Amino acid sequence: MIKKNTLTPLLLAGIFVFMLGLSFAAVPLYDLFCRVTGFGGTTQISKEAPNIVLDKIVNVRLDTNVNSQLDWDFAVNEKTLDVKPGKVYKIKFNVENLGDQPSSAVASYNVSPSSFGQYFNKLGCFCFEKQTLKPGEKASYDLVFYLDPELVNDPKTKNIEDVTMSYTFFSSDYYKVEKNES
Known part of the structure; x- marks a missing residue:
């Protein structure tokens, strides 16, 4: 016992x-x-686009940001798009390392309103992949996506006409050693 x-x-x-x-x-x-x-604006990853394109127009605004620890310039070629659910779109993002050292970063994203995230489907994206740029180096990255036509059947999203897709690059040099000037 x-x-x-x-x-x-x-x-x-x-x-x-x-x-x-x-x-x-x-x-x-x-x-x-x-x-x-799709909670919290999490988008979906898809292998292929749907076979139907709707006439409904959703204005998608693309927002780009860079964390303050990173000396990068980050911009998108088109800041707003009129998107038809079911149609595939390809957007080009441009990045430049403005610093004097090589640096690495990872882009994360968010969709607002968050209820729309489950209908935002990516076919190709640079997000969550480590990107490294040399000093002064420029790069372009593509986002390929479509909006799921099912969004018109959801009471939370069927009347939404404006959506924001926000991308932010964060430094991936989490454990960067500071150089002491002695």
């Missing part, structure tokens, strides 16, 4: 291990939840 003095530490250790396991599982489970539901 297990004594009460032994049971309490074993129970607490078990709870600790269980909670630790949940903390490691939380990120992938939340990511899966966002991708399935």
Whole structure:
């Protein structure tokens, strides 16, 4: 028989291990939840475009940003587009390293309003991939996407006419060593 003095530490250790396991599982489970539901403006990844194009027009505004730790210029060729659900669009983004050192960054995105994220389908994107530029180097990246025609059947999105797709480059040099000037 297990004594009460032994049971309490074993129970607490078990709870600790269980909670630790949940903390490691939380990120992938939340990511899966966002991708399935479009929660938080998470867009969808698609292999092919739909066979139908609707006459409805949605104004898509493309917003570009750079984190303050990064000396890059980031712009899109077309800031606004009139998009028809079901039609495939290709947008070109331009990036330049304005600094005097090579630097790396990763672009993340968000869709607003967030309820629209599940209908924004990417066929090709540079987001979440590490990009490295030498000093003064320029690069162009493409976004290929379409809006799922099903958006007109969703009461939360059927009347939306304006959507913002925001991209931000963040430095991927998280552990950059500062040089001491002595």
